[in-house]
Structure formats: C-alpha cells, structure tokens
Amino acid sequence: MGIQQIEVYPVTLAYREPFRIAPGASTESHNVIVKMVTDYGVYGWGEASPSERVTGETAETVIKAVDKIAPKLIGMFPLRIEQIVEVMDKLVAGNPSAKAAIDIALHDVFGKTARKELHRVLGGYRTEVLTDVTLSIKTPREMAKDAVKAVKRGFKALKVKVGVNPQEDVERVKLIREAVGDDVQIRIDANQGWTPKQAIQALNKMAKYNVQFAEQPVPAEDLKGLIEVKRNSPIPVMADESVHSPEDAIRLVKAEAVDLINIKLMKSGGIHKARKIAAIAEAAGIPCMIGCMGESEIGIAAGAHLAAAVRNIQYADLDSDLLLKDKLVKRGGTKVKKSMRVFPKIYGLGIRELDTAKLGKPLKTYKQ
C-alpha cells in the first residue's frame, strides 16, 4: 500500500472585494492544489495558499518545492506521516505552505483510510467549531456597516483588521462595538502595524470596548516589543506572524512573550506540526487559535477538522473561503451555520467533488 501518484494544480481564486490589511491589499489568492493518489483506491486533496509577506512563498516556489519532494514520496506508505514530514524537511528547508499541501492531502488520505471524518481520528474533542469572519480595513464607519451585515448573516465573532493609524484604529473598534452591541465577540489583528508604544496606547484605549484579544501588534521579529506590549496591555496578546514552527512556539513560551498563539497550517507546514505547536502551547497554558491565509474550502476544511480535534485550539478564524468569490468545491467541505463550522458525514476532509473546470488540468503529475 503506497502513494502511487501526486498531481499538482495551480489555481487563481478571486476575492469578493479587495481584502485589505495593514501591510497591503489582495484581490486574488494564488493557491496550489495537490491530489495524492494511493494504490489502494483512496485519494486525498491538499492545498497551499502561499504568502510572500509571511513565509516568503509564492505559487511558483510552492510548485518548485513540491517538484523536489513529490518524486521521493512515490511508493511510501501514506500513513507514515511523521516519516514523510522528516523526508520533506530533509529535502527542502522552509517552504511551509508547499509542505502543508502535501501534509493536508496525507491527512485526507488518513481519514478516508480509517473511514472516519478527519476530526474524529485526530482527537475528536468537539463536533463543530465557532469561527469569526474578518472585517477588512476600510474607514471606521464603513467597517461598522460591514460588522452589522456580518452579524445579520449570523456571525457571533468578528475579527477586526487594524494596524494602520492607532487613533483611527481605536475609532474602528469603538464604532463596531456600538453598532453590534455587547453580545458579539470582537478580536483585533494589527498585522505587525504598530510600534510597541502605539500598541500599548491603542490597546489601553480599546479595552473598554471589550476586545477578546489582539493579534500581532508589533513586527514579527520584535520579541522585546511583544513582551513589552504583553506586560502593558489590558487585552490578551496573540502571536501570529511571530510563530511559524514548534521551535518558534518554544521560543515565545520561554520568553513569556504572549498570551495566545495563532496557528496557521501555511506557516507550520501542515497539520502534523500544527499539532506539535498546540501541544507546546497547551503545556505552557497558552490557548491557540487556528487561522488561515487565502485557502479555498480544502485548506479551510483542514483547519476546521484540526480545530475540532484539539482541545487547546480554542478559537478559529477560518473564513477565507467565504471571502473568496471563486469556489473550488462543488459538494462537501465545511459549511458555516450561525458562526459554526459544521462537518458533513464524509470521510477525511469531507470534500466530495471539486469544480473540475476551476481546477483545470494538472500542471505536473508524479508517478512511478
């Protein structure tokens, strides 16, 4: 029983509207889909959604990395995930979203081989996952309108993008809180946009609007700044861009730099290492969130299954498939009902059928 064939499909998926965060705006997501075919009738889907800004990757580098890795995996038993991760790391340094695409496809195969939904074989802690929806940066007034629309659609948690101008950012949170009332969770993400001083001032002003936590207030590499913000913020501080790997998680735990960690499969290299980050954080008393880049329904399903499986992944920001206009999955995937990611009774990731016109023909096929 082994991996027989690996197919690689680059796809371009358009956002519904330009998605703006502190470092810039995107109009489309350039992702790479991987299909992993075994010789025993089971196949799995995986996805890379590379971010040049966060991991230095593009669709082109993902394709290049997979080109190094895929030929070596042909013939390997697909459930030896720990061993395959080791092979990948020896062949190519970094490139976490390329590795995530392979890792996710392996986990889809794992669930399908076990004939269970993936979250049930990964730990099975919960059966649905509360996700927020992200409000892209606009004027405070426009964002308050978007917040009301999101709450009308059923969302119980909002992730508010900030990090542009601290004073205006406080105004964003104020107007949104006033518009949606007290029952909606509000979390913010500055995407490295503030200095430590700006962060401390802004967070102290925002605290009265009941902000659940603040993601990546300062630049990723500014560990000192992160510690300073954490010590002086009334709002819990979450690392995102500062933590990619289990090694990063240990470093921040030792430095007592954050209250929370945002795990993303595209930073960690997939589910296998994401679980290690969650375990390190759990042992340190640090709850985690699972976030996303620009994944379609495939990558989002992977994140949602992991979040359902693992107790310490207490928050989810799994909404990129909703922000994308283009849909890759025709049947299956995780739907959102009243802010909850719910799972179909389909094995593995739960992807039943892809839109073959959107997917196109494989750019590369690796086989024996």
Ligand SMILES: [Mg+2]
């Ligand atoms: Mg973030």
